Amino acid sequence: xxxxxxxTARQALCRAPNGVCCQQKANFSFKKLSTxxxxxxxxxxxxxxxxxxxxxxxxxxxxAMDLILHPPHLPWSHSGVLDSLDHASIRRGYYVYKQVCAAxxxxxxxxxxxxVGVIFDEDEAKAEAAEVMVKDGPDEEGxxxxxxxxxxxxxxxxxENEEAAxxxxxxxxxxxxxYIVKARHGGEDYIFSLLTGYCDPPAxxxxxxxxxxxxxxxxxxISMAQALYNEIIEYEDGTPATQSQLAKDVCTFLKWTSEPExxxxxxxxxxxxxxxxxxxxxxxxxxxxxxxxxxSRKIVFKKY
Amino acid sequence: MQGVAARSSGLAQVLKATARxxxxxxxxxxxxxxxxxxxxxxxxxxxxxSNYALASQLPPSGFLNPxxxxxxxxxxxxxxxxxxxxxxxxxxxxxxxxxxxxxxEGDNNRKAFTYLMxxxxxxxxxxxxxxVITQFxxxxxxxxxxxxxxxxxxxxxxxxxxxxxTFKWRGKPLFVRHRTAEEVDKEAAVDVGSxxxxxxxxxxVKNPEWLIILGVCTHLGCVPMANAGDYGGYYCPCxxxxxxxxGRIRAGPAPLNLExxxxxxxxxxxxxxx
Amino acid sequence: xxxVSVVYKSVFRRSSTFALAIVAGAFGFERIFDxxxxxxxxxxxxxxxxxxxxxxxxxxxxxEEE
Numbered sequence: 001x002x003x004x005x006x007x008t009a010r011q012a013l014c015r016a017p018n019g020v021c022c023q024q025k026a027n028f029s030f031k032k033l034s035t036x037x038x039x040x041x042x043x044x045x046x047x048x049x050x051x052x053x054x055x056x057x058x059x060x061x062x063x064a065m066d067l068i069l070h071p072p073h074l075p076w077s078h079s080g081v082l083d084s085l086d087h088a089s090i091r092r093g094y095y096v097y098k099q100v101c102a103a104x105x106x107x108x109x110x111x112x113x114x115x116v117g118v119i120f121d122e123d124e125a126k127a128e129a130a131e132v133m134v135k136d137g138p139d140e141e142g143x144x145x146x147x148x149x150x151x152x153x154x155x156x157x158x159x160e161n162e163e164a165a166x167x168x169x170x171x172x173x174x175x176x177x178x179y180i181v182k183a184r185h186g187g188e189d190y191i192f193s194l195l196t197g198y199c200d201p202p203a204x205x206x207x208x209x210x211x212x213x214x215x216x217x218x219x220x221x222i223s224m225a226q227a228l229y230n231e232i233i234e235y236e237d238g239t240p241a242t243q244s245q246l247a248k249d250v251c252t253f254l255k256w257t258s259e260p261e262x263x264x265x266x267x268x269x270x271x272x273x274x275x276x277x278x279x280x281x282x283x284x285x286x287x288x289x290x291x292x293x294x295x296s297r298k299i300v301f302k303k304y
Numbered sequence: 305m306q307g308v309a310a311r312s313s314g315l316a317q318v319l320k321a322t323a324r325x326x327x328x329x330x331x332x333x334x335x336x337x338x339x340x341x342x343x344x345x346x347x348x349x350x351x352x353x354s355n356y357a358l359a360s361q362l363p364p365s366g367f368l369n370p371x372x373x374x375x376x377x378x379x380x381x382x383x384x385x386x387x388x389x390x391x392x393x394x395x396x397x398x399x400x401x402x403x404x405x406x407x408x409e410g411d412n413n414r415k416a417f418t419y420l421m422x423x424x425x426x427x428x429x430x431x432x433x434x435x436v437i438t439q440f441x442x443x444x445x446x447x448x449x450x451x452x453x454x455x456x457x458x459x460x461x462x463x464x465x466x467x468x469x470t471f472k473w474r475g476k477p478l479f480v481r482h483r484t485a486e487e488v489d490k491e492a493a494v495d496v497g498s499x500x501x502x503x504x505x506x507x508x509v510k511n512p513e514w515l516i517i518l519g520v521c522t523h524l525g526c527v528p529m530a531n532a533g534d535y536g537g538y539y540c541p542c543x544x545x546x547x548x549x550x551g552r553i554r555a556g557p558a559p560l561n562l563e564x565x566x567x568x569x570x571x572x573x574x575x576x577x578x
Numbered sequence: 579x580x581x582v583s584v585v586y587k588s589v590f591r592r593s594s595t596f597a598l599a600i601v602a603g604a605f606g607f608e609r610i611f612d613x614x615x616x617x618x619x620x621x622x623x624x625x626x627x628x629x630x631x632x633x634x635x636x637x638x639x640x641x642e643e644e
Binding site for chain 2: 286
Binding site for chain 1: 611612627635638
């Protein structure tokens with residue numbers, strides 16, 4: 001069956017075109033049409049094109065998604081293919097998170113031990129962990145108890161559970177910030193723009209009680225009040241704590257929390273590119289070498 | 305030709321009317337032609353021998369001069385007899401004669417170069433493979449959060465003398481016992497030969513003041529009670545095993561002494577188990 | 579007899595020694611390649627990595643403890 005089909009198909013492909021279709025081609029011409037028919041055809045074509053255009057325009061009409069200010073691309077110090085994160089900035093960002101964001105936002109997936117070798121040495125990280133009280137247990141009597149944090153503990157959650165978080169924030173749940181840079185379109189550009197983009201609502205926009213206007217937020221009304229202002233905290237390294245500096249540092253920190261492997265990945269990128277630059281030309285040369293025998297042989301057919 | 309046509313009958317006639325074989329560079333013979341053929345214009349032999357150059361020396365294909373035709377409703381089969389094709393010249397691929405060195409030395413040099421190139425690609429490739437495999441294999445080892453919990457730090461200042469404190473370590477109870485001088489002397493004086501699982505007290509402790517053992521009865525895994533039993537050490541409430549103050553089995557069904565985990569004293573008052 | 583010939587005859591000619599040479603080469607390659615790449619990375623990102631910031635962090639940590 002397949003063979004028959006293949007044969008038929010091949011036959012159709014290989015058949016020499018006969019003259020009939022060429023003749024038809026010659027017949028299909030506007031030359032013989034009357035002027036009225038030409039105008040009619042033209043009108044029909046124009047109407048069809050117009051109808052299609054109107055349909056397309058209606059199809060892609062303004063959608064609510066477009067009413068959002070897209071964040072500009074910012075020149076992060078880690079944007080490049082081989083650029084690492086700025087660890088001094090991560091450290092400043094950690095303090096911003098701890099003193100500002102952590103009041104409402106959790107960061108459930110980062111443990112204190114992960115800060116070692118990134119922004120703290122081991123003793124500093126232990127001291128940092130010991131500042132928080134962690135619920136542990138049960139003890140011998142089956143009761144839960146509180147103890148100072150250890151390196152293996154994760155960042156504390158400001159609320160007991162989601163419901164408590166919602167109840168404390170007008171029903172809006174402050175998202176967990178661990179992977180927030182990965183979870184939002186625009187990544188750290190978006191977070192930065194959001195943190196620094198609060199402004200008065202334009203005329204005609206009603207903002208409900210308990211929400212705030214932010215042009216970068218979908219819908220414009222965000223439940224989080226502006227959190228960063230100039231000089232709300234003091235940096236230990238003396239960097240001026242302007243609003244944009246605070247936002248930049250906390251964004252770098254959030255970038256690190258969502259991609260703790262960031263620096264390792266880029267370190268491997270260098271190795272990968274260098275290794276490939278070495279191997280690829282050699283592989284091509286070796287292919288040419290092996291093929292030279294095949295390509296330069298002569299096949300001689302003899303008659304016996 | 306006529307013979308072929310005459311022998312074909314039935315379906316064969318529909319399939320193929322005639323077959324003919326013509327020299328490739330010669331204009332097809334006129335005999336059984338149904339469609340008109342254009343005269344074939346021979347092109348001058350090409351100097352290069354690329355696929356394209358060689359192919360362009362063949363008779364052109366097109367609907368008036370088909371290269372291959374066969375099948376239902378096809379009137380003519382057209383074959384090329386490749387007896388007059390010249391063998392291409394492959395000198396283009398060859399090394400220039402002056403480069404060729406037929407001496408053994410020259411041969412060795414050329415081979416050494418080739419193998420050097422191969423080794424030069426092979427060593428980095430092997431390194432890359434090794435790195436990738438190491439990554440995958442190491443992903444099977446314990447993850448960082450498990451390793452972080454594998455060790456426990458205990459501040460010994462908080463444990464007064466004569467007291468046994470229980471910690472949770474790797475999901476099991478860990479006993480840390482601050483032994484009194486009498487207990488130390490008593491356990492050290494026990495005759496090893498009289499024990500079910502003979503082990504001297506000094507083999508079970510690094511610092512005689514501190515006994516660190518897993519609180520899991522070696523009989524059926526209950527948690528023994530501290531400072532109880534006939535030998536002043538531990539007593540398992542499940543089936544009545546008595547352990548002494550060195551965690552050694554003295555009476556009851558348990559076969560072995562309580563297990564001593566790996567531990568070390570980092571500083572004078574800081575114990576790390578695991 | 580040139581050095582190349584000696585190397586060819588003693589190492590490259592037998593498959594076993596050739597394979598050994600590649601393995602040895604891979605080890606040597608790793609010892610040079612890894613530090614070089616890390617140095618390039620450290621150079622591109624000088625001032626940003628933890629090792630560069632460690633000293634300043636230590637100074638700040640002391641100030642913060644007070």
